[in-house]
Amino acid sequence: MKSKTEYLIFNTSTRRAFINITPQVANIVTESDIKEGLCLVNAMHISASVFINDDESGLHQDFDRWLEKLVPYSPESYMHNCTGEDNADAHLKRQIMGREVVVAITKGKLDFGPWEQIFYGEFDGKRQKRVLIKIIGE
Numbered sequence: 001m002k003s004k005t006e007y008l009i010f011n012t013s014t015r016r017a018f019i020n021i022t023p024q025v026a027n028i029v030t031e032s033d034i035k036e037g038l039c040l041v042n043a044m045h046i047s048a049s050v051f052i053n054d055d056e057s058g059l060h061q062d063f064d065r066w067l068e069k070l071v072p073y074s075p076e077s078y079m080h081n082c083t084g085e086d087n088a089d090a091h092l093k094r095q096i097m098g099r100e101v102v103v104a105i106t107k108g109k110l111d112f113g114p115w116e117q118i119f120y121g122e123f124d125g126k127r128q129k130r131v132l133i134k135i136i137g138e
Contacts, residue, residue, distance in 0.1 A: 004032035006133045010048075012125035015073070018060045019120045021050075021131065025103075026110055028133050035108045037137015041118055042100040045129040047090035049097035049121035052112075067093045067123075090124035097121050105137055 006028045008021060021041070029039055043050045053059065071092040075081045078088030101118060104111040110118075120131055 001136060001138060002032070002034055002037075004028065004034070004133075004135045007044075008120070008131040008133065009128060010120060010122065010125075010131065011128045012122045015123070015125050016064060016067075017120075017122040017125055018063065019122070020055050020117050021120050022055075022110070022117045025118055025133055029105055029110055029135060030108065032135045033108075034105055034135055034137040037105045037135060039103045039105055039110060040100060040132070040134040040136075041103070042132040042134070043094070043120065043129070044132050047087050047094055047122075047124035048129050048131075049094045049099065049123070050101050050131060051098045051119055051121060052101050052103070052116050053119060054115045055117040055119075063097075063121075067096065070096065087124040093123040094121070105135065 008024055025039065025041055041050050071089045073089045075086040080088035
């Protein structure tokens, strides 16, 4: 079995963002030369997310509004922020949107359903964060 590990680095200019990382992940899969296997994509920070969905800007706006309604940015409202932080909402948003995805690799390519794309979700931006890409297979 072969494996390949890479990292993507993000430092968004806004507190919240959704970034399509499918092209970068697909390039890493191609570089791996793995034809059949699995690709793990993992947000390596507790206030960021990786998820699969449609690449449609209205949907991303809906996610942002929905998350903000469920878990508003309101530093005075959360016990976690008593530690000197102001990002409790980001931790909760990450919990909702998820930590990681696994995508099958078939014939050397990411094997998606219709419209599926991989996204990095940032909920406490303006600082550097990493996403792990781990590919295993033959």
